[in-house]
Amino acid sequence: MKQLSIIEKISLLVSAILIVIACAINPVTGKKQFMLMTEAQEVQLGAQYDPQVIATFGEYRDDELLTLLPTK
Numbered sequence: 001m002k003q004l005s006i007i008e009k010i011s012l013l014v015s016a017i018l019i020v021i022a023c024a025i026n027p028v029t030g031k032k033q034f035m036l037m038t039e040a041q042e043v044q045l046g047a048q049y050d051p052q053v054i055a056t057f058g059e060y061r062d063d064e065l066l067t068l069l070p071t072k
Contacts, residue, residue: 019034023035
């Protein structure tokens with residue numbers, strides 16, 4: 001069996017640490033998930049693509065349904 005070099009060991013350790021750090025709790029399931037972007041980055045990306053999505057698919061407005069949504 002081949003011994004791992006010090007560089008390979010360090011690489012594995014750093015990779016393991018990064019995977020643990022990148023895990024976040026999914027607010028819907030309550031379970032840990034691997035995340036590649038922060039919530040702020042996700043919100044920014046959504047805001048960036050929102051006009052394009054609305055231009056492509058349109059917007060469904062239902063005032064009665066909107067009153068049921070919780071406000072922040």
